[in-house]
Amino acid sequence: MSAPVQPPLPAEAEVIVVGGGTAGAAVAARLVEGGREVLVLEAGPDPGPLGSPAWPADLVDATRLGTSLDWGFDSGDTYPDQVIRFERSRVLGGCSAHNGAVQTWGHRRDYDDWAAYAGPGWGTDELLPYFAAATEQLQVRTYERRELTPWQEAWLGAWTEAGVPLLDDMNGIDETVGVAPESVNIVEGVRFNSAFAYLDPLRDDPRLTIAADALVDRLILAGDRVAGVVAIRDGEPVEVRSPLVVLCGGTFCTPAVLLRSGIGPAADLRALGIEVAVDSPGVGANLHDQPFVLMTWEGSAEIERAMADRAAAGWAPDEQVMAKLASSFDPDCFDLHVLPYSPTHLLDRRSFHAGAGCLLPRSRGAVRLAGRDPEALPLVDHGFYTDPEGHDLAVLTEGVAMMRELAASPALRELLGGERAPGPVGCETAAEIAAYLRSHPDSYWHPVGTAKMGPESDPTAVADHRGAVRGVEGCLVADCALMPVIPRATTAMPAVVIGERIASFILEGVTV
Ligand SMILES: Cc1cc2nc3c(=O)[nH]c(=O)nc-3n(C[C@H](O)[C@H](O)[C@H](O)COP(=O)(O)OP(=O)(O)OC[C@H]3O[C@@H](n4cnc5c(N)ncnc54)[C@H](O)[C@@H]3O)c2cc1C
Incomplete structure (x- = not known):
């Protein structure tokens, strides 16, 4: 078995999921199971299903953290005398393909607080079925x-x-x-990442297309509606049309796609020469991680x-x-x-x-664009x-x-x-x-919050409680960026639960 041959990007798709990572794999799978045709655009490679030799050994070996296929984020100029790496995996499965494979949920207060702030559907009792489903899908067991x-x-x-x-x-x-x-998603010594858990069972389903090595630059907007995305394939921009785009690029990359699309703080966008589509001051703000x-x-x-x-x-x-x-x-x-x-x-x-x-943590930082080039990594300052x-x-x-x-x-x-x-x-x-x-600032690897959901009364709330980005129709956020406040947990399971929850909103017709 080797890595699947990459199909050319289709001209259109019913639903586009940007990022086939921890949450994105769950979103895509649940939508396909619900009858939708889904195109997953993943910036990194797709090394294939569980067992494929194309997977780097360290991404499969669950005894330790994996380091291959990293995006290369770091603290840049934030600290005068040191540079800290902020690891993020650029591969199908996202950070679930290199993380510690520990699954924690947090406490009831965390999610009840989300619901009280952002809106219905996020209270602990409403989320418990999704925690259970994710636990089963990821084959979590306790040592x-x-x-x-x-x-x-x-x-x-x-x-x-x-x-x-x-x-x-x-x-x-x-x-x-x-x-x-600890409770872990490790199966026979293998880190059982989100792609193995959610996408492998559907690889033969014609409703699912996984397109790897496809970096999404920005959304295509038609008035106040999303009409698709521009992705970079083999160095060339390719347009893929779709009425529904779900952003699952993670806490550093989801706000970057929004910013390159002209959705973000107006002054920052203008300074970069990006035409403002929606003045949304919360995009990239509220970055927080557990020191x-x-x-x-x-x-x-x-x-x-x-x-x-x-x-x-x-x-x-x-x-x-x-x-x-x-x-x-x-x-x-x-x-x-x-x-x-x-x-x-x-x-x-x-x-x-x-x-x-x-x-x-109470400290807050930000993710900002370094420039308009989609390959230029955004600047990350956690504000530790x-x-x-x-x-x-x-x-x-x-x-x-x-x-x-x-x-x-x-x-x-x-x-x-x-x-x-x-x-x-x-x-x-x-x-x-x-x-x-x-x-010695150091991170527990759990950045969140850069496209948070929240009430309309809060101008820094980028999305509503269904993940729908304010100011444009047809664009949702479904990953760690959506969290208004980090739960007292490691963030892989909460990310998957967000994916499950947003997919169910879509299938219930609550969103579109
Ligand atoms: C080293 C490390 C260890 C960790 N250990 C644990 C742990 O043991 N337990 C735990 O619960 N949590 C752990 N975490 C945290 C957890 O893994 C992450 O919070 C979670 O996986 C993030 O999920 P996500 O879906 O938001 O983003 P990701 O899983 O990062 O998914 C984002 C995906 O989108 C892709 N992408 C990004 N931008 C684009 C674009 N423009 N176009 C196309 N694709 C794009 C990325 O390549 C990636 O595949 C760890 C994190 C790290 C870095």
């Missing part, structure tokens, strides 16, 4: 205790000895703090030997256990993920890690640690203290040598930890 590597088991044991509740899994939507083995801090310790001979034995015996993934913990800012729920991380494939076996993510209250720094500072406290507990201290980062010296007080975090 059994006996599958955990010694490093992962040591942290799980330490948390439970410290009184943190042991949960069956991470995804009780009403549960607060606790620790559990992250990784701690490192030296390992003892015992844990080094145990991990080496496990790696030699077979499958030893980097992460398997996660805790939901509460900082002093949200004591009756949870606002931190803490996870032991054990990259057994790295040459430096002597380093052992755990990381914490601040789940409800810019919230005036200092909330995000304070939460992660508490996260560091929590990890240190656990590392010093009886269950872990025998396994660990000294702290390598952020300590041991000069990083003890809260102020010192905060200074370290500021100088």
